[in-house]
Amino acid sequence: MSAVVVADNCSKWYGHVLGISDVSWKLGGGIVGLLGPNGAGKSTLIKLMAGLLVPSRGSLSVFGANPFTDIAVRRRIGYAPEHEKTWDELTALELVTVMARLAGVPGERAKLAAEAALEAMGMADARNRRVQGFSKGMRQRTKLATAIAHDPDFLLLDEPLTGVNPIARADIVARIGALAAAGKTIVVSSHVLYEIEALTSEIVVIYRGQVLAEGNVYEIRKLIDRHPHRIRIECDQPRVIAAALATADHVARIVFERQGVLIETRDPDRCYDQLAAAVLESGVEVSALSSPDNNLGAVFEYLTGDGGRR
């Protein structure tokens, strides 16, 4: 399959501010999660792919053409920006219809396409309401509808799940999945790992404008496992739990905290098994179990702690 996006030593500066630096990357198809903290360069890369920015150095092509100069290629791209602002005085249907018309869908067909897009995003009932009265989740759905109304082949969704409640998030994730099933290539950006995990296992991690890691999300997670994996147990008898795990060879460190104990392990799977057995045997009441490593921040912490080396 030919690449949808090819970035070749692509860099973008805003004056002296770095957007992305020397990114070389190919996107084949399917759903790809673009991960990175705020300011990492995710939106810059998305805007370069959307044709909203021109690279300061290097090149970036979409479907083999420069999206900044080639408007025929932009017709094949659907972009949902990160920002909230739209034409709030318009109804959802009017907004999506205008967007479809801007992408070349003619007159009455644009309205039909907009209705179909809003329906696909679960917004059929609210289509004649003005956008200014919409909740965050409804705005996100409307933005997604504007991105798909002209039936693009390649979707760029910049933080589509930000500020959305869990129920709406699950629904939007399912609808993005349906778009992928319809044959779209989709890039979704987020700074929250589990949001991306719900959508895809293929990710690209951007940090300080560079591609820090890319590939299957489980491969990225292995990076975490090279370092001790932290498990925080909040319970009434932390010393009992600590005693049960202290002799295990995979346990690197045990730290007592005010409400429990923090275990650092090199083998999380075995640690969880032993932990469950210890809890059952001792009858300790566990009020919370969490892993401080199970987020993107921890991935970054480890990767950047290694000097940005993969």
Place this chain on the structure above:
Amino acid sequence: MSTTPPVSPAGTIHDLGYKRYVGTRRSAGTRWLVIARNQISSSWKTWWRYKSSLALAVIVTFIAGGVMFILSDKVIRDFAGAAATTMSDAALPKSIQWYTRAAFLVSLTIGARVVAGDLQSGAFTFYFSRSVRPRDYVIGKLGGMFALMAPINLAGPLLLACARLGLSQDVDQLIGSLMLVPKAIAIGLLGTLVFATVPVAFSALIANGRYAIALWGAYYLVFGFIVSMIGRHSDSWIGALDLATSLDAVALQLFDLHLFTGRAGNLDPTVALASILVHIAAAIAIVGYQVRSAHGSGVGGAS
């Protein structure tokens, strides 16, 4: 028969009804029409942005038309003589000032924030992530403003010119008044072009709607008044920099009116016309340059 419900295999993606668009697409050259249409429909949404000024233009048309009608009455004509004809002829050119005021209000509520509003709201990302070129945007926005200004600046004078023809006493007067129509179109077009372009240029210069409105208002009212006064007292061309005075001067010249001349009385209409055309050309150039620059430097900004 088994009643066990089917179990979805892991990883199933449900079809939620998304249907591919099957149909033709319009050529890129028609995008400006979509932008212009959106500009008009957005402006029409609220009463204060456009409808109030349009109402003012309608009232001006009725009043000026009413004055023409009353002065065409035989009793009044017999009583006032030539003065009635002069005043009736003056109704159209003098109404231009009022259409200009209505257009200025629209330029404040819409024109001076056309581009600035889009830059502020992030609408540029919506436009330029679609198959829209900077020139489509410029033509669309200016075209939209032209369509909004034309019913005020162009339709009003044209209706009055037609009314004047309709109130002619005889065929000779009708034929003698025929030139009013192209003259009304000419001054209407000039006014429409001024208010469809110059305020938009101010909105393109400053990416903040409020500041753009303030700057345009200050240029038109304060700067205009100052240069008009200087021009009047020094008897120089500098008064032509005041757009209102220049439009008035051209209207007076076109309709050959030598009474009630006001600030435009001693301004050379040729210089006034040149000033108007330079303003329009400079405004279009500024909008084009600024939009192209904003597009080239990254309309979405950094993040």
